[in-house]
Amino acid sequence: MRRIGLLGGMSWHSSIEYYTKINSAVTERLGGHHSAQILLDSTDFADIRDMQVAEDWAGMDASLAATAQRLVHGGAEAVAIATNLMHKCAPAVEAAVDAPLIHIVDAIATMAKRQGHSTLAVLGTKWTMLDGFYTDRLEAQGIRTLVPDEETCLEVDQIIFDELTQGVFTDASRARYVEIMKDLKARGADAVALSCTEIGLLVPPESAPLPAIDSVDAHVAAIVEWMLAESKSSTSKIANQRLLADR
Known part of the structure; x- marks a missing residue:
């Protein structure tokens, strides 16, 4: 081994x-x-x-x-x-x-292809969603990406650092993340990448409104x-x- x-x-x-x-x-x-x-x-x-x-x-x-x-x-x-x-x-x-x-991005791309997904919604920190180092690597492997608008990206980021990384998981934040996932699904995402390692602790893949790939x-x-x-x-x-x- x-x-x-x-x-x-x-x-x-x-x-x-x-x-x-x-x-x-x-x-x-x-x-x-x-x-x-x-x-x-x-x-x-x-x-x-x-x-x-x-x-x-x-x-x-x-x-x-x-x-x-x-x-x-x-x-x-x-x-x-x-x-x-x-x-x-x-x-x-x-x-x-x-x-x-x-x-980690290569691992997500591999799993997305294996599961037959072509358009991933990406949820994570504001840098993960907006800076390109993450979504560009997915796009280079043939995976189209969607992220929320900038204001929503900042909201997602705030929940991550004010709550999730400190071990706080609330029903209100869970409901908000599910709502954001539904919006991304309506825009054409056929799956969502839980691209912060704590998001799967808040919204387990089985609770997401569309197929979810837990980055962990x-x-x-x-x-x-x-x-x-x-x-x-x-x-x-x-x-x-x-x-x-x-x-």
């Missing part, structure tokens, strides 16, 4: 989901007492949040690059940023380490596929060796 390095803590509420779901998937695939080989570097989100508010992207690039380097030096064979927004720093992370980055679930699927790729190869090799021995 390959060892993954998670850049976590942004927020810790969703990092718990990553840790739980990766381990659950590995146990389901391999059985018995198997669990995932994970290195987790969990930051103090207050430091990152201060830089977000100041839009100090150079500072965030440096912080996440240093985290990725610690993980790789500790034995991680690939890294994954356990948050959607901070993939804005993905190029800096990729440049800082000699290890692959498992990108998509990312975890890609991470586990990478982690077990060598395991599959080794299992096949062992099976072949046994077959030859039987002959």
